[in-house]
Amino acid sequence: MFQIDRFGRTPIYEQIIDQTQRLIASGILKEGDQLPSVRALSQELSVNPNTLQKAYSELERRGLCVSAPGNGRFVTAEAFRIVGEGTKERLEELKKIAEELCMAGMPMEQVFHAVNDAYGKEIES
Amino acid sequence: MFQIDRFGRTPIYEQIIDQTQRLIASGILKEGDQLPSVRALSQELSVNPNTLQKAYSELERRGLCVSAPGNGRFVTAEAFRIVGEGTKERLEELKKIAEELCMAGMPMEQVFHAVNDAYGKEIES
DNA sequence: CAAGTGTACTATAACGGATAGTACACCGAT
DNA sequence: ATCGGTGTACTATCCGTTATAGTACACTTG
Structure with a gap:
């Protein structure tokens, strides 16, 4: 466990x-x-x-x-x-990383894809 | 600095x-x-x-x-x-958080909004 | 009562992080 | 050549956190 x-x-x-x-x-x-x-x-x-x-x-x-x-x-x-209630902070974390990826030049589309992936994954688990 | x-x-x-x-x-x-x-x-x-x-x-x-x-x-x-080159790992981090938010029941739309926000923010900084 | 549960406490070991202090080597400007 | 800035190397020490060990006690259930 x-x-x-x-x-x-x-x-x-x-x-x-x-x-x-x-x-x-x-x-x-x-x-x-x-x-x-x-x-x-x-x-x-x-x-x-x-x-x-x-x-x-x-x-x-x-x-x-x-x-x-x-x-x-x-x-x-x-x-x-x-x-x-703790999910708000987690979302802020995610946002912060997204900002960094933005600065680093990663296309937003790619980040969207990752999120989509994460949400699609629930089916197999 | x-x-x-x-x-x-x-x-x-x-x-x-x-x-x-x-x-x-x-x-x-x-x-x-x-x-x-x-x-x-x-x-x-x-x-x-x-x-x-x-x-x-x-x-x-x-x-x-x-x-x-x-x-x-x-x-x-x-x-x-x-x-x-380190951005791949960062993206994985983001993905992991997204998975947790998914499990916690947060709608994907809201995560998308956060990412969008992060990318829009570059203008003001 | 016995066995399993939570609780409280002290003591200690181990590790990482940060500090203090010192000494030396190198470069550039005066 | 000297001085002031730079990087480098080293040892020693302090401190906080983490984890462990060991013990003791209180409670509940069967």
């Missing part, structure tokens, strides 16, 4: 956060679903439990999940809405 | 590299132009000379500039072409 890159510069706990958000955004993780326990996931990924605890705490702080001590940790009802 | 963000996670030396590449890509820095000296820039930005040396060394390794010891450091003739 999770995939860790131990070489890149993005810390593990942040990779967990990002991937969880994507799983929620894409509807794979829904309201009420249980997240893997820190201990179980720590074994599966060979990662220290504290590192996962850090990631989960942050997800909780953002309101994406709640902990039921002694029971588990579950996706909240608002999770989908909350991650959706 | 350079703008440093001391809070983000991207290291200073990498910010220098990125910004220099953008200045070249956008044609502001042309062949033969002299880059700020390590000492001058170190004062202007309140950054250690070694940090800038690190950035400049990398730019040199990539063939974007050459050093003339005792004289200065200058943009090469191939610089513009070389930074242009």
